[in-house]
Amino acid sequence: MTESPPRIVVGYDGSSGAAAALTWAAENAAPRSDVHVVLVGTAMDPVVGHYRDEMDRAVQGWREAAEEQLQALGLPEAIVEVRPGPVVPELLRAAERADLMVVGSTGHGLTAGTLTGSVSQHVARHAPCPVVVVRPRHSKVVDRIVVGVDQSAASARALRFACERARRTGEGVTAIHGYFSVLAHVLTFDGAESEVADRQLAAAEELVKDLCRECAAQFPDVEIVPEAIPVRAGPVLVDASRAASLVVVGSRGRDAFSEMLLGSVSQHVLTHAQCPVAIVR
Structure with a gap:
């Protein structure tokens, strides 16, 4: 049986952040990946209950912009889908059939249907698949992926995700375990x-x-x-991101003491x- 190609869903709202997400997805997709662009517009006015002509016009503009960008990126056959409804639930539904979801860090925020920063972070927290939030890069002359690690299962999956990408791109992986213990700062007597x-x-x-x-055995190259x-x-991890092409973290960490990869991190x-x-979850 032929294996299905990886499916990448891109959340799009016509903003510069969405354009960056679409570019990242096109440039970083695994070979034979199926790129699927999803636009979400709120068709029904929540106050007066009629269809909003201005939203329809905006969504049509977004669609045309996405199709034009896909053409320029060499992906003219990629699917562009418009979904009416609340943006977060629709994007999460789209993620159910995705291997990876890509969104911008901010949207233009003109209406309830746009990919504002809070929406992209909500999707990153709750999507059933890995999510890439495309933030601007401090340095484009870098060849490493940074991944946060601890002893959690999500951490192990994050490290594998980073290594799988590095195997395609030829980059190195820096696995960072950040930790903090009050004990090292309160026991001051006798050199303790x-x-x-x-x-x-x-x-x-x-x-x-x-x-x-453990991971090197799976990815010797x-x-x-x-x-x-x-x-x-x-x-x-934020400091390390200044010299990275991508930072990978798990959605949850092992425990509150290690504080590694918890929701707050x-x-x-x-x-x-x-x-x-x-x-990665």
Whole structure:
């Protein structure tokens, strides 16, 4: 039986953020990927209950812009679909049949049907498939993918996602375990602070090396560099994003103590990263 090609769904609203998402999807799609562009417009006015002519005109303009961009990107056969209804539920429904969803970090925000930043983050949190939120890149001269890791299942999937992409692009992968413990900052007597911090760093380094060794066996052609950094996960991943083509994080982490890849961490990265962000669940 022939395997179906990967299906990439792009949320589109005619904004510059949506255009960036469509470009990213076209340029980063795996071979033979099926790119499907979804536009969501609120056809019924929620206040007076009639069809909004201005929304119909806007959606038609978005559709034409998407088709023109697809032509320029060499994807003239990609499907452009218009769905009336509330934007978040419709995008999440579209994601049910997707291998990857791509959205811009912000939309133009003119109406309830547009992909505002809050909408793209909501989709990133709740879609059943991996989601890439396309944020502007600080540096285009980079050849590494950064992935946040801990001991969670979502973290392992995030690392595999990063390695699968790196195998296609030829990039390296930097696996970062950011951590913070109050113990290393309150035990100050008789050099205990330094001793606790040293032990914690050694344990964190061993953890991330073990995770990388496991993944390296599956991806022997991908260079994976482990890093353990005694800084909270969110800020350390944002800092690393300045020199990355993509930051990959899991949707949830292992526990509150490690604080790695919890919802708060992924939210921080989505809001502040200086390159596109992939959320893997």
